[in-house]
Amino acid sequence: xxxxxxxxxxxxxxxxxxxxxxxxxxxxxxxxxxxxxxxxxxxxxxxxxxxxxxxxxxxxxxxxxxxxxxxxxxxxxxxxxxxxxxxxxxxxxxxxxxxxxxxxxxxxxxxxxxxxxxxxxxxxxxxxxxxxxxxxxxxxxxxxxxxxxxxxxxxxxxxxxxxxxxxxxxxxxxxxxxxxxxxxxxxxxxxxxxxxxxxxxxxxxxxxxxxxxxxxxxxxxxxxxxxxxxxxxxxxxxxxxxxxxxxxxxxxxxxxxxxxxxxxxxxxxxxxxxxxxxxxxxxxxxxx
DNA sequence: AACCACGATGGCATATGTTG
DNA sequence: CAACATATGCCATCGTGGTT
Numbered sequence: 001x002x003x004x005x006x007x008x009x010x011x012x013x014x015x016x017x018x019x020x021x022x023x024x025x026x027x028x029x030x031x032x033x034x035x036x037x038x039x040x041x042x043x044x045x046x047x048x049x050x051x052x053x054x055x056x057x058x059x060x061x062x063x064x065x066x067x068x069x070x071x072x073x074x075x076x077x078x079x080x081x082x083x084x085x086x087x088x089x090x091x092x093x094x095x096x097x098x099x100x101x102x103x104x105x106x107x108x109x110x111x112x113x114x115x116x117x118x119x120x121x122x123x124x125x126x127x128x129x130x131x132x133x134x135x136x137x138x139x140x141x142x143x144x145x146x147x148x149x150x151x152x153x154x155x156x157x158x159x160x161x162x163x164x165x166x167x168x169x170x171x172x173x174x175x176x177x178x179x180x181x182x183x184x185x186x187x188x189x190x191x192x193x194x195x196x197x198x199x200x201x202x203x204x205x206x207x208x209x210x211x212x213x214x215x216x217x218x219x220x221x222x223x224x225x226x227x228x229x230x231x232x233x234x235x236x237x238x239x240x241x242x243x244x245x246x247x248x249x250x251x252x253x254x255x256x257x258x259x260x261x262x263x264x265x266x267x268x269x270x271x272x273x274x275x276x277x278x279x280x281x282x283x284x285x286x287x288x
Numbered sequence: 289a290a291c292c293a294c295g296a297t298g299g300c301a302t303a304t305g306t307t308g
Numbered sequence: 309c310a311a312c313a314t315a316t317g318c319c320a321t322c323g324t325g326g327t328t
Contacts, residue, residue: 034298036315041296054307057313080299162328 007080008045010040012077015050016068020057054171094123100131102149102188103199103226169207169242186214195230195241207242285286 003065011028015035018024025035043049046067051058062067099105106128117124131149148164171189173179177187190211201223211218221239224230230241 022312029301032314033300033316036313037297040315053314057306 005041005045008084009071009078010075011040012050012064012067013071015042016041016060016064016071018275019051019060021051027116051129077223090121090124092123093121096127098124098127098129100129100144100147102131103228105148128279137258145199171242172231173239174235174237177238177240186211189217190218191242193239194218195233195239196223197227197230197241198223199224199225201225222228 010023013023014024014027015038018027021035021039022032025032028035029040039051046063048063049061050064051060110128113127117126129144131147171179171184179192180189196205196208197201203220203223208218208220222233224233227241233239234241
């Protein structure tokens with residue numbers, strides 16, 4: 001049995017990406033006729049038209065769309081295999097990395113991360129961008145190099161994940177808040193008015209689920225999209241809020257900067273189940 | 289090593305189809 | 309009808325494998 005011509009993978013990758021024989025030919029420095037013949041060979045090998053005429057141009061068939069991601073990944077991996085081995089010199093590396101992080105990451109890890117990058121890779125610039133959702137499309141499209149957050153759903157084989165840290169919830173009230181006096185109980189915590197943090201604007205979260213298990217409910221006075229807004233509101237009111245705090249961090253590095261806010265003492269620092277901010281169980285953050 | 293046959297590939301020229 | 313894009317016939321070139 002003859003082996004398929006693996007060069008056709010590159011041709012298919014470019015054809016699908018460009019959606020045009022002429023453009024693919026220009027990109028691969030071939031004539032349109034040569035590219036057209038390559039497409040004909042691909043059609044013969046795959047048994048699918050792959051790209052069909054639609055007016056003046058071509059449109060991919062469902063099979064071509066299905067193959068698109070796999071082919072692109074295969075070509076990149078093959079190119080990596082065939083590339084001469086070279087040692088990465090961090091001192092001479094000049095480029096920008098885009099990090100898509102959930103709320104609080106920059107405040108917790110930004111300073112030490114930037115300090116280490118400045119020391120080990122002075123030519124590297126870090127761009128922190130917000131993470132409004134769990135959509136991994138920016139990772140796949142290459143507009144984001146690394147993403148941190150709670151692992152959720154399927155990430156696909158092209159995304160690599162690594163556990164970085166676990167975080168937990170801590171309750172936050174202003175300095176001198178009545179809750180700071182005496183023993184913190186679930187009932188005392190639930191009483192009063194709360195700030196709910198929800199990126200998606202939901203009207204309840206995992207804290208409410210946990211309270212419900214204990215037969216308690218809380219009153220949500222306001223919903224905000226991030227921890228910074230919640231801290232600002234808590235600082236200037238009697239409202240209570242919940243903040244995520246990486247357990248790998250020692251000391252109140254994050255919360256200590258919230259002047260006027262007090263860290264709830266004792267067991268109230270962590271919710272009853274030791275939950276992370278988004279899932280019922282503690283989750284490792286993901287590095288993709 | 290030199291030669292030859294064969295198949296694969298690509299370029300040129302041209303046909304065909306579509307759009308404005 | 310012109311312009312553009314794709315498909316195809318014909319030919320040249322190149323690489324490979326077999327033979328001498």
